[in-house]
Amino acid sequence: MQLSAILPVLFEVLPRVARIAAYIAVGVFAANLVVAFGLVERIAGLSRYLTGPANLPDEVGTAIVTTAASTTAGYGMLAEFRDSGVLDDRATLVAVTINTFFGFVQHIFTFYWPVLIPILGREVGFMYVGARAAIALAITLTGVVAGAVLLSSRKTAVASDSTPVTETDGSGTPPADAAFDSDDDSLRTNVESAARSTWNKLRRIVPRLAVVYVAITLVLRTTDLESFTTLAEPLTTLVGLPGAAVPVVVAFAFDTTTGAAAIAPAIGETFSPKQAVATMLIGGIISFAVSTFKRSIPFQYGIWGPEFGSKVIAVNTALKVVFIAIAVAVLVA
Template sequence: MLREVLPRIVRIAVFIALGVYAANLAVEFGLIEHVAGVAGYLTRPANLPDEVGTAILTTAASTTAGYATLAEYRESGLLDDRATIVAVMINTFFGFLQHVFTYYAPVLIPILGLRTGVLYVSIRAGISLAITVCGVLIGGLVLSARNVDRSALAAIDGVSEGSDGTGNDGGGGDDGGGDGDVDAGTDADRTTRDRAVAAAESSYGTLARIVPRLAIVYTLVIALVNNVDVEALTGVAEPLTSALGLPGASVAIVAVYSLDTTAGAVAIAPLIGETFTPRTAVATMLLGGIVSFAVSTFKRSIPFQFGIWGPEFGTKVIAVNTAMKLVFISIAVGGLLLAP
């Protein structure tokens, strides 16, 4: 079990370290201001601060880093729970965008063929975009200044409570950075090395909080997976495929796909054009995604979300993500099968 757990923990820890450090470097060098300006088109209609948009855009490069940054904003008090949930919803499309370049385009489309592959990826993109748009709309309706404490940005950026409020006191503030007595006008004089060291110090707290928790949860989940017959969970597929009028072979495809996306794509690819049309093939794979929620939540979502947020709030994030995906995947499946 240790051989299975350690590589996952190390890989995720590396992604967290690189992503959070890159985000902190952006803060130290002032790049955050430029990125936040672009992200503001998403966050302002949702009544979220521009800085949250930076974390959301970071998700396109690293899902773990984007979530870790949002977790830092929540734990610092910048966002309350409601605002964080909205930010997580807006995050959805950018998390998907990363996988287009790392998995869907180089792996899945070549397996399924151009027509079926592009149709599947386009629908998955539409589902993710719909959730993001819903997040923006919900934020505009339910969020206000009560859900955001902008004074918490001082703690995030390492500004002491005794600063003049400009954010340029160059200090490590309350976190013991050691520069709290530096004048506000000396920030421009800090060397590249100073900024790199400050970014590393800011990153350490996030890593120290998340990685140990992640290691514990992953170990527990893998231990349970090794002793539970998760394949039995896919037995629900048969009544679903029958009710939707999908080919009988779809039951086996859903079972395989729900446990491993690539294996499911490999299994259905030779049947496209004979047993399946591109639309019924995509509907079957989407149905596999619905059935797989029990499996994927147990094997991936719980370890990841609990590791990032902790069990209580992580459960809320999983519930919202799952509910939104179920709704829009169901709509997409219905649209595929009912369209003329």
């Protein structure tokens, strides 16, 4: 491939990678600090109602709280806890699932409330946001139940006041320059140790993140993703929606704001409020096929690597599709 074709992709991808790396750095740095300063008990108090029944260590509660402010930073925390041995793979998948509702919460204030509800109107806007909130909450509760059934508290419990979060060399032994000295109350020492751990994590994640993002973007330039929208008509016909739902679903699959603007004038005429919400939710199902390829694969592979990242994507996508399908069935019943 010619350099002239790659350079525009690099200019497009690198700012995105830099932004994600910044949020990951915040998450990893915070994960180390809250453990080093013994803040886990204070921060994770409320989230213990979820982490306790799910047999997850208290440290996961800090990631849950962080996710409500930044999903990327929350994932960065979980990646740090997994790499340091606080979480095994199964516990990490449970934690990622539980994080779903808290990742949704931030979008209420940044997108749904200021943008989507004004476009759709109060009735349909609140119905749609309520449906999405219920779906996210159902996924989170599924994670809690999965943790209660699948995890052993003996395997996942960690004495957070005696086992700091650190990088390991693969043998379970923390390297000397990454360990926190529990007897040293120096703020500078703890901050420098957290910074070293964060830098080590970024050196491993960012190159992988950049490579995958560039590769995916190059594929997108030569692939017609609109083929995914051929699913729109069978799905809308299956649930008995008007034929006008098909173009709305297609628009919604690629851009939520455009899809909402397309359906808003037809609410009350072509679509009932419930049909409008069901149409947008179906658009969400198809959009997962698109967004998984465009965003989830590069992000999750960058955070976890291809093997475990594929597991995270599979669990997230399956749960979202199942619960959206249930919500659509309820709406059109």
